[in-house]
Structures are given as structure tokens and as C-alpha cells.
Amino acid sequence: MRKQLVALLNIPILLFLAGFLAPSPTWAASPPSGDRLAVSGLVTNPMGKGLKEVGVEVLVNGRHVKPAGKEGEIVTGKPGGYVADFLLPAGTLPNARVEVKAAKPSWKPVPPTAIKVVAAGTDAQGNRLFQASQNLTMQRTITPAFWIATIVLLLVYLLISLEWMHRTLAAFLGAAFILFVTYTLGTFDKSFFIISFEDAMHSIDLNVVFLLMGMMIFVGVLKKTGMFQFMAYKAYAWARGNIFVLSFVLQVITAVTSAFLDNVTTMLLMIPVTIEIAVTLKINPIALLIPEVFASNVGGTATLIGDPPNILIGSYANLTFGQFVQNLTIACVACLAMSGFWYLWWYKKDYQQAEVKDVARTIEYLREEYRITNKKLAIQGLCLLGFTILLFGLHGLFHMEVSVAALIGAMLLLAISKVDIVEMLEHEVEWPTLVFFIGLFMVIAGAEETGLIQMIANWVKDVSRGNLTVAIILVLWVSAIASAFIDNIPFTATMLPIIAFLNQTIPGAESGVLWWSLALGACLGGNGTMIGASANVVTVGLAEKSGYHISFLAYMRACWWPMIITVTISMVYLLIAF
Numbered sequence: 268m269r270k271q272l273v274a275l276l277n278i279p280i281l282l283f284l285a286g287f288l289a290p291s292p293t294w295a296a297s298p299p300s301g302d303r304l305a306v307s308g309l310v311t312n313p314m315g316k317g318l319k320e321v322g323v324e325v326l327v328n329g330r331h332v333k334p335a336g337k338e339g340e341i342v343t344g345k346p347g348g349y350v351a352d353f354l355l356p357a358g359t360l361p362n363a364r365v366e367v368k369a370a371k372p373s374w375k376p377v378p379p380t381a382i383k384v385v386a387a388g389t390d391a392q393g394n395r396l397f398q399a400s401q402n403l404t405m406q407r408t409i410t411p412a413f414w415i416a417t418i419v420l421l422l423v424y425l426l427i428s429l430e431w432m433h434r435t436l437a438a439f440l441g442a443a444f445i446l447f448v449t450y451t452l453g454t455f456d457k458s459f460f461i462i463s464f465e466d467a468m469h470s471i472d473l474n475v476v477f478l479l480m481g482m483m484i485f486v487g488v489l490k491k492t493g494m495f496q497f498m499a500y501k502a503y504a505w506a507r508g509n510i511f512v513l514s515f516v517l518q519v520i521t522a523v524t525s526a527f528l529d530n531v532t533t534m535l536l537m538i539p540v541t542i543e544i545a546v547t548l549k550i551n552p553i554a555l556l557i558p559e560v561f562a563s564n565v566g567g568t569a570t571l572i573g574d575p576p577n578i579l580i581g582s583y584a585n586l587t588f589g590q591f592v593q594n595l596t597i598a599c600v601a602c603l604a605m606s607g608f609w610y611l612w613w614y615k616k617d618y619q620q621a622e623v624k625d626v627a628r629t630i631e632y633l634r635e636e637y638r639i640t641n642k643k644l645a646i647q648g649l650c651l652l653g654f655t656i657l658l659f660g661l662h663g664l665f666h667m668e669v670s671v672a673a674l675i676g677a678m679l680l681l682a683i684s685k686v687d688i689v690e691m692l693e694h695e696v697e698w699p700t701l702v703f704f705i706g707l708f709m710v711i712a713g714a715e716e717t718g719l720i721q722m723i724a725n726w727v728k729d730v731s732r733g734n735l736t737v738a739i740i741l742v743l744w745v746s747a748i749a750s751a752f753i754d755n756i757p758f759t760a761t762m763l764p765i766i767a768f769l770n771q772t773i774p775g776a777e778s779g780v781l782w783w784s785l786a787l788g789a790c791l792g793g794n795g796t797m798i799g800a801s802a803n804v805v806t807v808g809l810a811e812k813s814g815y816h817i818s819f820l821a822y823m824r825a826c827w828w829p830m831i832i833t834v835t836i837s838m839v840y841l842l843i844a845f
Contacts (some may be wrong), residue, residue: 290702303394304361304384307350308401310343310369310377312721314764318371318405320463326366326379327355360384360397366403367377372453372460373717375408386396387600407725410458412448413763416713419445423710424752427798434798435699438706442467445713454563461801462716470712471705474670475531475575475801479704480696481673482535483777485652487695488686490539490643493634496637499543503633508626510618515607516556517541521559522566522603528659529669530567530574530802534560538809547633552815554617557825558610560806561794562603564834568790569599572662572669575801576750576759583763584782594783598840602698602833604789609829618739645685651680707798711754720761723749728765735775738786739841742766746788747834749794750828780845787837795830797822 310321323333334341334351343349355363366379382401419441426437445461460471489495506513517537525533537559545552567573571581571588580586603682609827611618623629639645655676659669681688708830715721727745731738742762749758766785770776791799797807797819807817 274513294728301357301394303390303396304353304355304360304365305350305396305398306353306365306367306400307348308367308403308458310347310349310403310405312405313404313725314768316764317343317345318374319343319345319347320466321347321369321374321405321544322348322373323349323367323369323403325349325353327353327359327363329364329366330364347529356571357395360395361386362533365399367403369403369405370457371405372457373408373410373412374472376407377403377405407721412453412459412461414718414719415448415459416445416461417718418721420710420714420719420753424798425473425685428823430818431538433699434819435703435706438710440706442706442713444711444712446595447767451655461713466716470715471708475703475756476667476671476701477670478537479531479701479801479805480669481655482532483674483696484677485648485655485680486535486539487691488644488680488684489648489652490695491686492648493640494645494648495539495640496543497639498540499547500630500633500637502540502544504549504630506621508629510550510621510623511611513544514558514611514614515619517544517555518558518562518603518607518610522599525563525566526570526573526655529572529707529746530560530563530800531805532659532673533563533567534686534802534806535809537563538806542813542815543637543808547629548623549622550617550621552813553810553817554614556806556815557808557817557822558614560607560802561606561610561826561829562807563601563802564790564794564800565598565599565606568602568787569595572659574786574790574793576755578662578788579756579759580786582780584779586779591786594779595786597844598787598837600842601836605832605836608828609832613825625708643688646682647684651676651683654679666842676752687742693743697805697812700805703804703808704801714753715761717740720749720753720758723758724761724765727762728769731769732772733773735773735780736842738769738773738776739780740768740838740843742784742842743780743834743841744787744836746785747795747830750789750792751830752800755789755793755800759785760787777843778845780841783845784841787841788834791830794826794833795823796826 306325310318310319310323321343323343325341332353332355334671341349341351346401361384364381365384366381367573368379369377380401381404382399384397384399387396387398387737423437423441427430446464446467448459449461449463476679494618502513502517502519507518523532538556541555541559542552545555564574568577569592571577571591576593581591628648655672656663658672723745727741744756744819746762762785766781769781770779783828793803797803797817803822807822810817
């Protein structure tokens with residue numbers, strides 16, 4: 268009796284499982300019938316560059332319709348494109364009014380725009396197929412997010428310049444604040460949305476960060492060999508104790524090296540040598556370091572691989588290494604000569620205080636004292652440094668980022684030499700400098716996302732009004748002044764499509780002169796302030812680590828006017844040569 272009762276209870280369960288596992292009827296598997304509409308298009312800025320993360324909405328007879336199989340709105344991808352499929356009740360098309368609209372924080376919303384629907388046949392189920400395409404152009408608008416991002420950027424620079432807090436804290440505080448505003452006020456009101464966390468992370472130029480890290484490790488390993496002390500002795504012996512000749516020689520060496528390495532790598536190699544020389548002469552190393560970093564930015568301007576803005580320009584405009592050398596070398600040589608003599612005058616009192624007594628005896632002492640202490644490690648370091656430099660030079664062939672070359676060289680050196688990587692990371696990598704860059708990249712990205720940099724670039728386009736001379740002067744000076752206070756990498760990237768547009772619309776611009784104006788302005792303008800170029804920040808950070816503080820205003824006093832003079836020389840050169 269009990270077994271029969273259990274069997275009866277199991278019957279409903281078996282029936283349920285049989286119904287669940289049985290093949291579904293044909294009518295249940297067929298897709299819903301109706302009119303199928305495919306909508307696609309591209310959302311761009313006025314210069315034709317695609318805009319990502321734009322919310323696109325499709326309206327049919329004034330009512331919002333959701334894409335088939337998707338939840339929420341349509342969002343453009345990185346190139347600015349969007350595509351979506353819609354299932355509408357049968358008979359809706361082609362007579363229905365179909366419109367598309369778009370919205371993105373810091374941009375004027377695109378109102379509903381009618382699009383033409385075209386019949387495209389039927390599918391296997393007999394549903395009628397339709398397609399429509401509509402490209403949209405969005406214009407910038409001033410929102411509270413624009414003012415917040417601009418004010419934060421200015422406050423960060425103010426905190427750094429007045430030294431009210433450490434520059435790394437100032438930059439990261441600014442970055443944290445714009446993200447805080449985005450995810451608090453921006454959650455309730457999109458006009459306060461500055462930059463998403465994902466975009467802030469993407470704004471961090473890891474190419475710069477890893478390049479610095481790799482070359483700092485190189486320098487840290489080579490320091491163990493006595494290489495820099497030996498180079499200091501050689502430089503002193505070459506100048507025969509004349510501090511003025513020594514300063515000029517160091518500037519020339521730095522500029523030439525920066526033309527074939529990037530300027531950051533050059534300064535990482537030169538700073539330890541310079542400090543050794545200054546200590547020997549009993550002068551403040553700053554009197555040698557600032558002329559050197561200025562020279563590094565001037566020298567890096569002359570070639571395709573010398574400065575990041577040049578790499579961006581060359582890649583965008585398909586310019587070769589030879590074209591950069593041919594069109595920029597004369598201007599850079601003139602600027603280097605001027606800056607060299609300027610700093611001999613500017614630091615005259617410091618140089619006169621150098622202890623230069625019995626030069627021959629001092630040279631002999633330095634030769635005995637400053638020897639290479641580990642020849643094997645020195646050879647390993649120099650060989651892998653040469654390999655890394657070769658990879659830098661083959662950048663155009665391999666399309667390899669310079670950071671990849673720096674990291675592979677540094678890691679191979681650590682692996683071969685058996686130097687402790689933990690020691691290198693703890694004592695030789697200047698982490699406050701790297702973290703400062705990370706914070707500054709995010710703050711500048713906030714200003715870029717809300718339209719500040721684009722506004723500057725558009726102003727250049729509007730004011731030039733088809734006059735080549737005005738365009739040359741504006742591009743050069745706006746790039747120079749902006750690059751002194753705004754990282755020249757995002758500024759240059761923003762200017763690229765505008766320069767391309769001006770090249771097509773201004774008579775005579777097809778010679779490429781505006782590319783050279785942008786390169787000279789962005790690279791030389793970075794000399795104006797402590798944070799205008801990556802090499803400047805690295806120099807200040809490593810000098811501070813060695814016990815020599817350089818304030819924002821002191822740096823600006825030493826570099827602002829020679830920067831203005833070098834840009835003026837470049838302007839005269841461009842107007843005469845082109």
C-alpha cells in the first residue's frame with residue numbers, strides 16, 4: 268500500500284518533467300513577427316572625430332523604442348559608431364516617422380532628427396526588413412562640469428606653484444575631487460558629470476609611466492658601477508676646470524642625446540653625472556641641471572622620437588624622421604645657442620663661486636677617485652642600454668612604444684646582472700614622481716573631457732580666418748603657452764585634426780608649416796614651467812631626492828624668458844623659411 272501511494276505521488280512530477288523536457292512546438296520557437304528595422308550611424312565632433320559613449324535614442328512616431336534583445340539606451344563605441352535592431356509591430360513601416368537623437372555630458376544634445384527608412388526585403392520568417400542610417404554632429408557646451416574641471420586644474424597649478432602642499436598630493440587631490448563630483452552631483456545631474464572612472468584610467472599615459480620606470484632602473488643599476496662618477500671626471504677633464512665651458516658642453520651633450528633618445532631618458536642619465544660634477548666643484552647642482560633640462564627639450568624638438576608631441580604629429584601626418592630633422596634642426600640649433608649663452612649669464616654668480624684650484628692636481632685626484640668599480644656590470648648595462656636605444660630608433664619600423672623598449676632592456680639587465688629588483692623598486696624608482704604624473708593626467712583629462720582644450724584649439728581655427736601668417740603665429744604661440752601649463756600630449760592630440768583641417772583650407776599651408784609650428788610650440792613651450800614637460804618633472808623630483816629643492820616659481824623665473832625667446836626665434840624662422 269505504501270509503495271502504491273509513493274507511485275501515485277510521483278506521477279505529477281514525472282508528467283511535469285516530461286512536459287519540460289519534451290521538444291517545444293514549432294510555433295513557440297519561431298521569432299516574433301513584425302517589421303524589423305536596423306539603424307546605424309556615426310556621431311562626431313565638428314572636426315569629424317568620432318565621439319564615444321554618446322547615448323543614442325530612436326523614436327518611432329514620437330515614442331522611444333528599445334533595441335531588440337537589449338536593455339537601456341544605445342551607446343556609441345570608441346570610433347563613435349552606433350548600430351541597433353528594432354522589432355516593430357507589423358505594418359508600422361515605412362509610413363511611420365522615425366527619428367534619432369543623441370546626448371552626452373558637456374555636449375549640446377542633438378534634438379530628434381528625422382531619418383529616411385529604406386526597405387531591405389524580408390527574412391526567413393517572412394518579416395519585412397528595413398534599414399536607416401544617420402550621422403550626427405555634436406557641439407560643445409559650457410556646463411557646471413566645465414567650470415569645476417577648469418577651476419580644479421588652476422587650483423592644482425596654484426597649489427604647486429605656491430608650494431602649499433607637495434605637488435604629488437596636489438595632483439592626486441585634484442584627480443580625486445573631479446571623480447568625487449562626477450559620482451555624486453553628476454549622478455543626479457549630468458551637467459556636473461566631468462569624467463568617468465574608466466576614462467580617467469584610460470587617460471593615464473602608461474607609456475610615460477613605464478618609460479620612466481624602466482629608465483630609472485637602468486640609472487639605478489649603472490650607479491652601482493661608478494659610471495657616473497667616471498663620466499663626471501671626464502667632463503671636468505675635458506673642460507679643464509672652466510665651469511663656463513663645462514656648463515655649455517653639458518648642455519650640448521644633453522641636447523644631442525635628447526635628439527636620439529627621448530628627453531626624459533636623457534635627463535635620467537645626465538642627472539647623476541651632473542650632481543657628481545657639482546659636488547666636486549662645490550656649487551649648487553641646480554645651476555647645471557636647469558640649463559640641461561632646457562637643452563634636453565630643445566634637442567628633443569629636432570627629431571621624430573625626441574619628444575612625445577613629435578611622435579603624435581609624425582604618426583598622424585605620416586611625417587618621416589628625415590622631414591623632422593630637415594625642417595626643425597636649424598631652429599633648434601639657434602635656440603640651443605641662445606639658451607646656452609643665456610644660462611651662462613643667468614648663473615654667472617654660481618659659476619664664479621666654483622672651487623677651481625690647481626686644475627691638473629684636481630683632474631689627477633678625480634681620475635684616481637672616480638673609477639669604474641664594477642666593469643662587468645658596467646659592460647652589461649651599457650650593452651643593454653645600447654640595445655634599448657636601438658629599439659628607440661626602430662620605433663617607426665616595429666611600431667613599438669618606447670616604454671616597451673625601456674622595460675625589456677631594464678628587465679633583461681636585472682635578470683642578467685642578478686641585481687635585486689626589490690632594491691631597485693624601493694630605492695631607485697622615484698615613485699612620488701610617477702604618482703604625480705598619474706594624478707596630473709587625470710586632472711588634465713577632466714579639463715579635456717569638458718571642453719577646455721578643445722575650446723582653445725577652436726579659437727585658433729576661428730581667429731586665423733584663412734591667413735597663413737596669422738595661423739603660423741597663433742598655432743605656435745597658443746601651443747607654447749598652453750603647453751607650459753597643460754600637458755602637451757593631450758593638447759597636441761586635440762590640435763591634430765584642427766591642423767589637418769587648416770592645411771586643407773588655408774592657401775600655402777599644404778607645405779606642412781603648421782605641423783612644424785605645432786611641434787615647435789608644444790615642445791619648446793614645455794620649457795616654461797616645472798610641469799610643462801615630463802623631463803622637467805623628473806629633473807625636479809630627482810634633484811629633490813638628492814636634497815636640492817627647486818620651487819615652482821624659481822623654476823619659472825629661470826626658464827620662462829628663455830622659453831619666450833626660443834619661441835620667438837622659432838616664429839622668425841618659420842615666417843622666413845616658409
